[in-house]
Amino acid sequence: MVCIYYNIGLLGGLHNSNAPLRGASLADFPCMKNAYLITQQDYILEYGSMLELPFEKYPSAHRIDVAGGALFPSWCDSHTHLVFAGSREHEFVDKIKGLSYAEIAAKGGGILNSAAKLQQTDEQELYELASERLSELVQAGTGAIEIKSGYGLTLEAELKMLRVIKRLKENSPVLIRATFLGAHAFPNQYRDNPDSYIQLILSEMIPAVAKAGLAEYIDVFCEKGFFSPEQTVLICEAGKKVGLRPRLHANQLSVSGGVQVGVSLHAISVDHLEAMDEESIRVLGCSATIGTLLPNASYFLRMQDAPARKLIDAGAIIALASDFNPGSAPSGNMNGVIAQACIRMRMLPEEAFNAATINGACALELESKCGSLQAGKFANFFITKPIPSLAYYPYAFGSNLINKVVLRGKEIQ
Ligand code: NIG
Ligand code: FE
Numbered sequence: 001m002v003c004i005y006y007n008i009g010l011l012g013g014l015h016n017s018n019a020p021l022r023g024a025s026l027a028d029f030p031c032m033k034n035a036y037l038i039t040q041q042d043y044i045l046e047y048g049s050m051l052e053l054p055f056e057k058y059p060s061a062h063r064i065d066v067a068g069g070a071l072f073p074s075w076c077d078s079h080t081h082l083v084f085a086g087s088r089e090h091e092f093v094d095k096i097k098g099l100s101y102a103e104i105a106a107k108g109g110g111i112l113n114s115a116a117k118l119q120q121t122d123e124q125e126l127y128e129l130a131s132e133r134l135s136e137l138v139q140a141g142t143g144a145i146e147i148k149s150g151y152g153l154t155l156e157a158e159l160k161m162l163r164v165i166k167r168l169k170e171n172s173p174v175l176i177r178a179t180f181l182g183a184h185a186f187p188n189q190y191r192d193n194p195d196s197y198i199q200l201i202l203s204e205m206i207p208a209v210a211k212a213g214l215a216e217y218i219d220v221f222c223e224k225g226f227f228s229p230e231q232t233v234l235i236c237e238a239g240k241k242v243g244l245r246p247r248l249h250a251n252q253l254s255v256s257g258g259v260q261v262g263v264s265l266h267a268i269s270v271d272h273l274e275a276m277d278e279e280s281i282r283v284l285g286c287s288a289t290i291g292t293l294l295p296n297a298s299y300f301l302r303m304q305d306a307p308a309r310k311l312i313d314a315g316a317i318i319a320l321a322s323d324f325n326p327g328s329a330p331s332g333n334m335n336g337v338i339a340q341a342c343i344r345m346r347m348l349p350e351e352a353f354n355a356a357t358i359n360g361a362c363a364l365e366l367e368s369k370c371g372s373l374q375a376g377k378f379a380n381f382f383i384t385k386p387i388p389s390l391a392y393y394p395y396a397f398g399s400n401l402i403n404k405v406v407l408r409g410k411e412i413q
Contacts, residue, residue: 011047113327148180259283
């Protein structure tokens with residue numbers, strides 16, 4: 001079926017190229033005012049100015065009057081921990097009372113708390129919880145998403161998480177990428193013998209994940225008190241051998257060397273980057289590795305934000321993602337993420353849109369399928385209420401401006 005969306009007040013994200021945007025080019029978010037867009041089945045067919053609306057070319061097309069609203073490519077959220085068993089608002093209160101992220105982790109909270117809950121939760125329930133969260137994100141404009149394991153921390157529980165992600169892939173219109181994150185934290189029983197957990201990851205988990213074809217990527221929390229740069233290299237090299245490309249949690253709590261490790265491993269991305277020195281900024285700026293910023297986490301943990309402006313000036317490729325997880329970022333809403341990027345990190349609205357669409361798609365290696373409005377890509381977009389300008393969207397940060405969501409050419413109710 002052909003659908004013509006007409007009377008679009010602002011059509012945004014009209015990139016001709018799928019190359020990731022860096023430096024000054026990040027501020028170029030091509031838009032057209034007063035436009036139409038045509039879809040056929042799952043895909044975008046063409047777009048243009050309302051002055052050339054081709055109704056007569058498609059006489060039997062379904063016509064949708066957008067009534068002056070904006071139409072933007074769906075968000076591409078390249079870093080989430082969407083599959084988890086339960087919330088952790090007790091830690092939220094502990095943080096209000098002054099405990100740090102590291103102190104909460106040391107008390108046996110944090111990731112290990114989520115792992116204990118997840119190990120006891122059955123697969124069907126985990127699937128239902130995750131599926132409900134994903135539906136909520138779809139309504140908030142997300143059309144592509146990366147989801148990590150990492151709350152299992154045993155072979156069986158990690159595989160359980162990855163099977164849940166596989167089911168989400170099969171049953172959701174959202175484009176989904178799966179990442180194996182067995183190296184998220186050391187389980188308590190390995191505290192005195194961390195090397196044997198590394199061995200478990202290398203000799204059992206990675207081969208089992210690869211054999212079952214359950215992940216595209218491998219991730220490591222490269223951080224003081226978690227996994228060292230050396231351990232990160234060992235794990236990622238083993239992953240690479242079986243086709244799992246690295247993407248890392250790097251420089252979240254300290255200048256951990258994670259950025260340098262990620263760049264030398266040719267990681268698709270290094271994510272977080274709250275703790276950056278000049279050298280890490282320079283190294284990332286000269287690389288093809290994407291720097292994924294997660295303002296939800298720094299906001300929620302009351303930490304300094306990643307130095308977005310310095311990274312952009314250094315030429316780094318910047319993506320924005322939600323980090324949706326129960327501990328450091330209990331929201332997957334990308335509308336909030338771009339608003340925070342503008343407000344707290346001083347990214348321009350155009351830069352934030354690009355970082356959360358085309359550059360996010362590049363971080364998911366899905367740039368040929370989504371991330372911009374281009375003929376032949378999936379018809380994945382959302383339509384807003386009429387807005388006076390692009391900048392209004394992050395400016396009006398508390399308003400839900402989305403009127404309609406379309407994924408693979410179909411309106412999501
Ligand atoms: O990306 N930093 C490591 N992992 C998550 C937090 C996980 C948790 O606290 O449960 C993050 O922020
Ligand atoms: Fe994360």
